[in-house]
Amino acid sequence: xxxxxxxxxxxxxxxxxxxxxxxxxxxxxxxxxxxxxxxxxxxxxxxxxxxxxxxxxxxxxxxxxxxxxxxxxxxxxxxxxxxxxxxxxxxxxxxxxxxxxxxxxxxxxxxxxxxxxxxxxxxxxxxxxxxxxxxxxxxxxxxxxxxxxxxxxxxxxxxxxxxxxxxxxxxxxxxxxxxxxxxxxxxxxxxxxxxxxxxxxxxxxxxxxxxxxxxxxxxxxxxxxxxxxxxxxxxxxxxxxxxxxxxxxxxxxxxxxxxxxxxxxxxxxxxxxxxxxxxxxxxxxxxxxxxxxxxxxxxxxxxxxxxxxxxxxxxxxxxxxxxxxxxxxxxxxxxxxxxxxxxxxxxxxxxxxxxxxxxxxxxxxxxxxxxxxxxxxxxxxxxxxxxxxxxxxxxxxxxxxxxxxxxxxxxxxxxxxxxxxxxxxxxxxxxxxxxxxxxxxxxxxxxxxxxxxxxxxxxxxxxxxxxxxxxxxxxxxxx
Numbered sequence: 001x002x003x004x005x006x007x008x009x010x011x012x013x014x015x016x017x018x019x020x021x022x023x024x025x026x027x028x029x030x031x032x033x034x035x036x037x038x039x040x041x042x043x044x045x046x047x048x049x050x051x052x053x054x055x056x057x058x059x060x061x062x063x064x065x066x067x068x069x070x071x072x073x074x075x076x077x078x079x080x081x082x083x084x085x086x087x088x089x090x091x092x093x094x095x096x097x098x099x100x101x102x103x104x105x106x107x108x109x110x111x112x113x114x115x116x117x118x119x120x121x122x123x124x125x126x127x128x129x130x131x132x133x134x135x136x137x138x139x140x141x142x143x144x145x146x147x148x149x150x151x152x153x154x155x156x157x158x159x160x161x162x163x164x165x166x167x168x169x170x171x172x173x174x175x176x177x178x179x180x181x182x183x184x185x186x187x188x189x190x191x192x193x194x195x196x197x198x199x200x201x202x203x204x205x206x207x208x209x210x211x212x213x214x215x216x217x218x219x220x221x222x223x224x225x226x227x228x229x230x231x232x233x234x235x236x237x238x239x240x241x242x243x244x245x246x247x248x249x250x251x252x253x254x255x256x257x258x259x260x261x262x263x264x265x266x267x268x269x270x271x272x273x274x275x276x277x278x279x280x281x282x283x284x285x286x287x288x289x290x291x292x293x294x295x296x297x298x299x300x301x302x303x304x305x306x307x308x309x310x311x312x313x314x315x316x317x318x319x320x321x322x323x324x325x326x327x328x329x330x331x332x333x334x335x336x337x338x339x340x341x342x343x344x345x346x347x348x349x350x351x352x353x354x355x356x357x358x359x360x361x362x363x364x365x366x367x368x369x370x371x372x373x374x375x376x377x378x379x380x381x382x383x384x385x386x387x388x389x390x391x392x393x394x395x396x397x398x399x400x401x402x403x404x405x406x407x408x409x410x411x412x413x414x415x416x417x418x419x420x421x422x423x424x425x426x427x428x429x430x431x432x433x434x435x436x437x438x439x440x441x442x443x444x445x446x447x448x449x450x451x452x453x454x455x456x457x458x459x460x461x462x463x464x465x466x467x468x469x470x471x472x473x474x475x476x477x478x479x
Contacts, residue, residue, distance in 0.1 A: 006083040009090065010047050017093070018044055024089050036082055038064055100142045103129075107149040119153055135231040136259040137180050144173040172225070176232050179217065182209055183239040187269070214240035230254045235262075238269050247273065248288070252295070264301045264311075267292060279422065279460045286461075290325045293318045297334075303341070312343045312350070316382050319354050323389075324463035328361040349375045353382065356389060369393045383413060384423070388464035391434055395471075403438055407431060422460060429459035433468045440472075 013021060022044075025036050042063045057075045061068075064078070095101055103126050110119040123146065130142050147170035154163040186209050214236050221233040234254055238247050247270055255263045271292055277285045296302050297318065302311040315338075322331040335354045342350045352375045359368035372386055372393070387410045394403050414427050436452040453472045456465050 004079075006079060006086060007043075007047070009083070009086050010043060015048075018048070020093075021086075021089050024092065025085065030088065030092075031085055036078075036085060039078060039082055098138075100138070100145075104142070104145040104149065107146070108152075111149060111153045116153070119149075123150060123153075131227060134259045135257050136262040137177065137184070139259075140173065140177050140180065140232060144170070144177055147173050176221075176228075179212065180232070180235060180239075183236070187239065231257055235266065238266050242273065244270070244273050244277065244285070244288070255299075255301075260301055264296060267296050267301065281458075281461065283461050283466075286321070286325060290321050290327060293321055294330070297338070308341065309343045310338060310341050312346050313379075315342055315346075315350055316353075316379065316385075319350070319357060320385050320463065323357045323360075324466065326361070328358060331361075332358055346378070349378050349382075353378075353386065356386075360389065360393060363396075365393050365396045369397070380413075384427070385463070387413060388430075388462070391464065392467055395434075395438065400438060407435070426460040426462050426465065429455055430462060430464050430468065433465070433472070437468055437471055 022037075022040060024030055025040050039060070042060070057072055058070050060079070061070050061072075061075050065074075103122070107119060107122055107126065110122060126146050127143075130139055130146065133139060147166060150166045151163065151170050154166055182205055186206060218233045218236055221236075222229050225232070230250075231254075234250050234257075238251060241247050251266055251270055255266070258266065271289060274285050274289045274292065278289065293314065296314065297310075302314040303309065318334060319331065322328070322334065331354065335351070335358070339347070339351050339354070352371050356368045356371040356375075359365075359371060369390065372390060375386060378386070387406070390406055391403070391410065394406055410427070410431065414424055433452045433456050453469055456469050456472075459465060
């Protein structure tokens with residue numbers, strides 16, 4: 001019997017889930033009186049014991065019915081039923097992962113059984129719990145589910161004015177949930193298209209998102225649902241506003257109202273606004289980006305909740321932005337304090353990259369370059385940043401012969417399809433200015449640095465570009 005759906009599902013179980021699954025199977029309520037324990041125990045040993053791959057139908061039949069003649073249809077039936085039982089167990093895991101679905105299911109049952117007084121008490125507790133819990137979009141889904149149950153309960157009585165309010169609430173919650181998911185999906189698609197260097201296709205959801213005035217929605221929430229102003233209203237503001245100060249003031253004030261994963265997502269949105277401003281030439285926003293990265297690190301928002309590891313993308317950005325802002329004392333503190341929590345698969349590379357930046361700040365250029373060359377395979381973003389640092393180190397070491405080879409490699413990397421047009425344009429300007437800078441050092445093209453500096457100042461800012469600007473404006477390099 002080749003490995004099929006059942007074995008793929010079983011291989012996904014953790015040790016704790018295997019133990020829970022055994023109790024699940026032992027319950028006659030779930031397995032309808034069938035005795036699946038012999039099959040379960042055989043499969044558990046076979047799967048957890050590495051190197052043992054005895055999944056043939058004949059082997060399974062012999063284990064379950066020793067001494068009896070092989071019957072393939074019996075094995076197929078047992079495996080099919082056990083697969084359904086495994087799927088039911090996975091559904092139960094999902095159901096047990098959150099108390100919210102259970103509470104809503106209980107409300108529905110109480111209403112269905114006409115236990116009105118019990119329903120009212122349970123509904124009040126559900127509402128109270130939802131408003132005391134850190135917010136995420138699932139919380140709003142939960143509130144929407146509560147309204148569904150309240151409307152069902154009131155439909156059982158004669159129509160009166162009290163039901164109108166519940167119907168309005170249900171309708172509003174449905175819209176809020178829809179709008180938030182719409183904004184979230186639109187953002188995810190924009191980011192993906194930007195990374196893949198493609199223009200987002202015009203879709204009905206895009207047109208719909210553009211047709212809704214977010215300020216009207218926020219004003220409506222403030223008037224009719226003031227208790228949602230700092231959660232639902234704030235999220236809509238973060239997704240749709242370009243006013244960095246307004247978004248920043250609100251988010252730093254209210255981030256504790258949100259579940260950590262959602263709070264981190266909202267800070268990413270703010271970071272995106274800041275990066276856009278920096279790209280447009282407002283380099284004063286660079287300090288704000290450093291503040292944001294440091295804040296989400298120190299508040300524990302960038303730690304993977306399952307592995308207690310730092311988010312790799314944020315770790316890369318912290319190192320790069322610290323280098324750009326010349327916050328080297330803090331960067332050393334970051335390395336000493338947090339390197340043990342770097343993502344395991346990238347830990348060695350991130351440590352070496354960080355050390356290279358620190359050695360660069362100490363003008364230990366040869367050591368920094370050696371450290372940089374020891375970094376293994378990384379993300380495309382980190383590769384580009386490492387190339388930037390390599391060019392700076394080679395220039396400082398006056399290794400002119402190696403510079404042009406490094407530039408060729410840089411240009412090859414630029415052709416990677418994952419490099420966006422915006423980054424590619426900045427790289428072109430940087431390389432052009434860098435070559436001019438090298439020629440100044442090499443005395444092949446003395447003077448006339450103002451034109452190169454002007455092209456850099458009008459290009460999207462980068463750490464390499466700012467470093468080149470400093471060099472071009474330094475009398476040491478233009479004499």
